[in-house]
Amino acid sequence: MIKTSTKFQFLTVALIVTLIITPFSSVAAETTQQWDDKSLSAQERTELLLKNMSLEQKIQLVTGNLNNFYGFYNEEMEDLGIPALTMADGPAGVRIANPDIQDKKSTALPAPIALAATWDVDAAKTYGELLGNEAFNTTHNVVLGPGLDIARFPWGERNFESLGEDPLLQSELAIPYVNGIQSYPVMAAAKHWILNNQETERFTINSVASERALQEVYARPFAEVIEQADLSAVMCSFNQVNGVNACESENVLTNLLKDQLDFDGFVMSDYGANYSTVESANAGLDLETPGDPNGYWGDDLLTAVEEDEVSEERIDDMATRILTEMFSKGLFDQPTVNNQIPAKEHGKIAREIAEQSMVLMKNENNALPLDRNELDSVAVIGPDADNASAAGGGSSLVIPTYTVSPLEGIQNEVGENVEVSYAPGTDPISAGDILPGPSAVPSSLLSPVNGEENEHGLTAEYWSNIDREGEPSLIRTDNQVNLNLGFYNYDGLNADSPKLERVPGEFNSEMSARWTGQFTVPESGEYTLSLSSLGSGKLYIDDELVIDNQSKRLKTSKKALSFVGGEQHDIRIEYSSGESGGQQDFGGMIRFGWEPPKDAVDTKIQEAVDVAKKSDVAIVVTRVYDSEGYVDNSSLDLPNNQDQLIKEVTKANPNTIVVQMSGRAVQMDTWQDDVPAIVQAWFPGQEQGNAISSVLFGDVNPSGKLPMTFPVDEDSTPVSDENQFPGVDGVSDYSEGVFVGYKGYEEKGIEPEYAFGHGLSYTTFNYRNVKAKAKTKGKNKELELSVKLNLRNTGDVSGSEVVQVYAGELPTDIDTPAKQLAGFEKVELEPGKQKRVKMELDPKAFSYWDEENDEWVTPSGEIPIYVGSSSEDIQLETSVTIK
Template structure:
């Protein structure tokens, strides 16, 4: 029988009521230190109760201990919104009418804000929604590095740079956890492709592991104090990441001091003994249809269920590891479900819609704007042609586990009509037909996108209205269908699907005021780039998509987003497709490019990107002054402060992201030409100026020496570079590390 509410939860309530009528045990006393409460609760549990806690009882929950009043743990997918409720043992939705959430922009958009305040606002709002829905753990955020533009899941992550990802993930975690909901940072580690994701064995050198692929996870643990980590599906050096001794025991626990819960990705566990000894705490998704074992509950057959219990009872293994796992889970419960001081949360509030709108607006990136095509000249524009399926297609449904049932979603066409009409005529043409599917896991968009016209008919209609319009706004790019921006599969190439390139070229030929708005979480190739004067990176913007996009295009809001990853001209310009392997051979993928990911590779090879990491234009202009250092040398225990004056020299208010890169002029081991080590977003009125300062300490100068197995810096010359992007360097100064 399919259950929606657990009877165990009700029995927990009864048990707690009974317990509170007696002298309060230490584990129920929230004035006691958490470690004392953990120890006390653990001492009262039976062996069977302990084993039950470390594996799932349904798709998204694990049992508590009803006898002791210890509640269940309930999880929900994120990281862009709270997933709709599903049936007890199925992915299909449960049919609730009150679980339609606020859809926040995808994390690529959040990273593109380069604004830690936006990250905190995002985490706080989504944490409130998770808390309101009575969730213990939010399965997000994701911080895997953008290694290849073909990775179908890049839209859920924060780009190619470890420093940017690390800086942006910490406030998100703090915001979520301020609501008494654990942030579960994923996917630890090296989940950089969806092709063969459940089995591929990643081989990467220690320096690249430490300098590129782990910093965001390390910051999540040591600075964000994340309460949960999710293991990745793939293998690393021959062991699956959900029970990988080196990643989980040696690095996560011993080196970083993580005291939270390690949760498997759904179906990511493969062996009982490895799961026991190699750092996993909670197992989910191994078998979840309830049918594989007929007369026996399938959850009892999880690797960390009856097989583990039998091994303990037979004396094959002890209980030390079990007690540690249960202690970690109890600590999670005391921080979340049994924290009586946590707030009640909020759901689909006006404040959440406002946060979603502001994040979307700040993350939209103006990539190109020749002849000042944008913002739209509302004084002279009488007719605007909106073309493309992505102007009307709902993007909150689909893409994998981050698919949502949004309370509402304003399409770009809706947003533009609301903003422009009746003063400006907005006409629409489909232009192309892509994916006409309208549902994912039984969540439907309610849209009927079927169109029986031929591609030629659709193209001709678009060209005709483009010829007559004052502006052409083409909404294209990708969507969340298979082999595009979607979990489970990678893209086949960097090209735009559905013959969009041919259509864009024809539109540009008949209207010089054309804007291409790329809806995607990945870089795409643009063979027509010289013919199209304006290009906007539009991401997946969530509930407030149309309002955010209209505000940017008409100039109500000045664009200030910057790219969190590079746009290569062609796929072979990307290091994974040039120096490294992708998608691997015979079940193994070798990251032969090492440290040289994204702009690091482009710098090394002197390859000009289509659009640089950190690039983003504005409707105003900024002037950078001279870079000054408070001193020209520093000791390893000292610091140097660098300062630069920024002035808004344009006619409207705007924000600029000032970026600090550092260069080691001479190193015993190869190092990138430059690396991002600081950024600050400043908002300036016309004519206003401000001084931006960065403090450089020894930690920012270090690299991981794999011959010594430690972080180190070497005395000598360094260069501080200030830029508006990784290729637009405005000022530089040299200093010496003594």
């Protein structure tokens, strides 16, 4: 439906070459079993195999088990020749859990939200092909991805795994993504079905949405991938959907997914998301992945069949769905292999996608691109600009084959003739920064008990019990009190900076701790100190209790205090996770935060200011920490005092460029007017440094467009009511209906900071001569809509523009969006060149879901059509009349 440039065609060739180099050399041993006949269809082979399976074997097939710590599998059934399903987390690269497989290293791709920012289906196909290639060549035959959860609100901690806030954009990228994965003997498992749009209380939250919202928004990407990419599997989620657990809801698993959307593949549960035996089996779950401790199927499911609570026909349906997909995708005939990943070749692909994903948010007076020939000195500033660990955490985190930091990339770009200085400016970003509340008190203002002269931080004592009983198990100096344990602290699941010392795993559940030392006041004035914690947190200043934070939920408490500059005050913080520490992977959570007076600057920021003053240009590389888990930080502020860092650096050097590495929106209103240029770099993958420098210095003309709206602040979004997020009494009300993302901003009249689809370029484009057409075709009178226009590159350099077409409000009494994405095309043009752009439009953008009749309805009448470079920057208007 939607055309793009051929930018990534050569990348696909690289993958084909890799496939030739690493052929499907390991073929199953020859047998005389009938279902090994490759001349038969997948359905025929499944029928033959199923006839030879006992009830016990079928239940063994549909019950997942954790073969070992290093991977998610259901075990091989050797006597029947059924291979194991070897699953790998996959939204941003193949996460290898087994240390015996290539040292657990694979290509760290840009985050899926970065892929979405390319608006390029060729890039999505290449992305999927690389995933399929690396999964197959690292012994995996199932990739747990793509993530098709709509980015419902801008602060979602898992937005980085998403393909954006719009269902059409998600669909058009997910189709080639899945086709790319499944071009190898690898199955894709799209996740999470359905309404899995927040991490806060994700295990228990009841997501309540209308049928129309389900159909028009949240089910759309799944529906398109099922129809156009032969999707193998869908993963159901932890949350409830309209009062019923997602993995035991007949309405969403069978009625909607299998019957209405005609899904022939199998439904697997998220790990531990199945909470029942009979209910989930009868509702439509087909594969239970390993739970805690042993899941609900296996022997319990066998008993349920023997007691006629679950029919044997339902078990046959489960097994048929799984086996048919395994046969059709080649898993029986082409066993996975362990062939070394070509690191440099695949790293080049990661870099190309990262370069195309970067969004030039602001560029006053052509501050970018930088000219290396006019620079003598560059300051690179940022807490993690000198390492390459900026990636989303949780199950999406991969260990890269190699890395290039932003600092290294800029040094490579400018060469030896330009002096490059580095200053971190703040403490490193960590999982603690997901917690709500003010930024952590900087380490430079803290001194441990009996510490060395220049030693910073607080003396930390850790106990593996909740009452600080006995001698502490660990004593050390912690830079900050900024702790987030449990899920975020397991090996391979945390993306903490290598500068930070990890807390041993023995403290991941119930624990207690004490931090002691001194706080040095940088400037006289009123300070607000805070504790954000789960469990029991107490803050003592000079032995006086000033904050007593007791809560079984994450809570932030504050205390305003006046201090005199230069004074030192004794600090003691006592913490216990309480008994909540062992529930749902919750661990210790606590942050000692502050809100300083305006003029209070700690030494780390001052060092960055000094470096910026003596440099021709300052490049501030910011970062946030995003990860799945159990909390969404609804603050859009940059964590760990980075907002203050930017403000102080821009005072010292007005030629300051900000590069943001995040998987979600961030708030910029306090500093963006003072900086001439901002680049949204997302989480750019292992080649992040080279990709960032290529854009900053003009080797690549940025063409990325925002796949999600950036608001002015947290209170100015369509989902800022607490009933919508985080929910009240365990219920998240999707009361915005179909008005998600940019559609909601327009519907409520909320002005965003940066609109959906926004993205600048180093060149300019002119739009002219738009025409729209509607016609019906065939016996079913299927609606076909198209738009034509002229696009010219009116600037001095080559560049790509994403032409976006939006359908206007529909001629009906039903409330419909004022604008809804109906099509897009990425067009690459040389300077002065023009192209007549023609694109087909999505008929569903001109339709709505009729809840009374359970069908799509396209109203007759005139419908406005808007063409532009974002949902706000409309260049041309026309209309189309549907009869």
